[in-house]
Structures are given as C-alpha cells and as structure tokens.
Amino acid sequence: MSEFPPDLGADLNTRSIPIIRATEPTPRGQVIVLTGPMGAGKSTIAAELAQRLGWQLIDTDELIVTSHGEIPEIFVERGEDYFRNLEAATINRALDGAANAVISLGGGAVLAEDTRKRIGQLDTVFLSVNEDIALERIGGGANRPVLAGNPQENWRRIFQQRLPLYRQTSTLEIDTSDKDVAAVTEEIIQHFQLA
Numbered sequence: 001m002s003e004f005p006p007d008l009g010a011d012l013n014t015r016s017i018p019i020i021r022a023t024e025p026t027p028r029g030q031v032i033v034l035t036g037p038m039g040a041g042k043s044t045i046a047a048e049l050a051q052r053l054g055w056q057l058i059d060t061d062e063l064i065v066t067s068h069g070e071i072p073e074i075f076v077e078r079g080e081d082y083f084r085n086l087e088a089a090t091i092n093r094a095l096d097g098a099a100n101a102v103i104s105l106g107g108g109a110v111l112a113e114d115t116r117k118r119i120g121q122l123d124t125v126f127l128s129v130n131e132d133i134a135l136e137r138i139g140g141g142a143n144r145p146v147l148a149g150n151p152q153e154n155w156r157r158i159f160q161q162r163l164p165l166y167r168q169t170s171t172l173e174i175d176t177s178d179k180d181v182a183a184v185t186e187e188i189i190q191h192f193q194l195a
C-alpha cells in the first residue's frame with residue numbers, strides 16, 4: 001500500500017520524483033529603473049510614470065532620507081564612502097522587494113559595481129540632460145553635496161566621469177533637456193509597451 005505523505009528519501013535513487021509546490025511562485029511584475037545625473041528629472045519622471053501606470057513609486061534618495069536623515073548631513077557627519085554603502089544597500093533592498101514599481105536612483109548610484117550589475121539586467125532608462133538645463137533645474141545645487149563649491153564645474157566633471165556607467169547599465173537613453181515631463185513619461189511607456 002502506498003503511504004501518504006510518500007517517503008521521498010527512501011525512493012530517491014529508484015524513481016523520479018515530481019516536484020510538488022503548494023502554490024506557484026507569485027510573478028514579480030515589472031520594474032523600471034531611472035538613472036542619470038542630478039537635474040535629469042529622475043524623481044519627477046518616476047512619480048509621473050508610477051502614477052500613470054498605477055505602480056509603486058520608490059525613490060532611493062527619499063528612502064535614505066526617511067531612514068537616515070538629510071543627505072548633506074550624512075556626507076558631513078559620515079563621509080561619502082559611508083553614504084555610497086548606504087545607497088547600495090538601500091537599492092539592493094528596494095530591488096529585492098520591487099514588483100510593478102518605478103525606481104528612481106540617486107545620481108551617483110551607478111558608482112557601485114553591485115548596483116550596476118543588478119540594474120544592468122533590468123529595464124533601466126538613462127535620463128540625460130545638458131549642463132545648462134540641469135543647472136537651471138537644480139538651482140545652486142542646494143542639498144547636493146557633491147556639487148558644493150562650484151556647482152557648474154562639479155556637475156560637468158561628474159557627468160563626464162559617470163556617462164559611460166549610465167550608458168552601460170541602460171537600454172534606453174532619453175535626453176530630457178527639451179522635453180516636458182509628460183513627453184518623457186510617454187516615451188518610456190511606448191518604448192517598453194507598458195500601456
């Protein structure tokens with residue numbers, strides 16, 4: 001007489017055992033990641049896109065602020081390396097839990113190799129912007145410690161350094177300089193056939 005539950009261990013080598021799952025794994029849904037320099041509009045476009053799709057909005061800079069306080073204070077009190085580790089860990093956790101989500105990253109998130117590896121396998125959009133428009137949008141660079149001292153020169157240098165990283169981790173690049181928020185959002189929706 002066959003026993004129930006079957007003794008799988010006893011029969012392991014003699015017959016093939018079907019894999020039985022109580023439930024099928026839940027589909028994780030889709031994730032769109034926005035990357036790019038300060039002033040490209042990542043946070044703004046992510047909010048608009050999430051609203052249009054009815055998806056979850058995750059802004060990793062905001063997650064850091066909520067849990068650890070203002071970014072300039074973290075830079076002053078703990079230094080940039082500490083912030084980058086915090087940022088990479090925050091992004092990892094956000095990606096682990098994300099399903100049907102739009103994720104806006106900080107401008108320097110691509111500096112972390114782990115982050116590059118992960119977002120390079122996802123639908124990642126590089127939002128680009130030219131220097132003049134970026135500086136117009138972010139004003140004097142308040143609240144952005146990496147621009148302190150000379151926002152224009154720093155923005156330009158940082159953008160040049162990171163440009164290859166933005167490009168190697170994305171599958172779509174949109175120059176937002178002369179496009180409004182609705183137009184950029186629509187371009188992403190069309191490209192990934194989200195609606």
Ligand SMILES: Nc1ncnc2c1ncn2[C@@H]1O[C@H](COP(=O)(O)OP(=O)(O)OP(=O)(O)O)[C@@H](O)[C@H]1O
Pocket residue numbers: 036037038039040041042043044045061104105106107137138144176179180181184
């Ligand atoms: N396409 C756009 N057209 C005009 N203004 C925009 C556009 N996108 C964003 N902005 C404005 O530019 C400013 C900066 O945008 P936002 O904060 O979204 O940039 P960000 O890429 O998230 O920057 P950071 O890396 O510093 O977080 C905001 O005031 C926003 O309203």
Ligand SMILES: O=C(O)C1=C[C@@H](O)[C@@H](O)[C@H](O)C1
Pocket residue numbers: 037038061071105106107108109143144145146
């Ligand atoms: O480009 C950067 O290095 C940064 C951009 C912002 O989004 C913040 O993550 C922080 O101010 C650092």
Ligand SMILES: [Mg+2]
Pocket residue numbers: 042043044061104105106
């Ligand atoms: Mg932002």
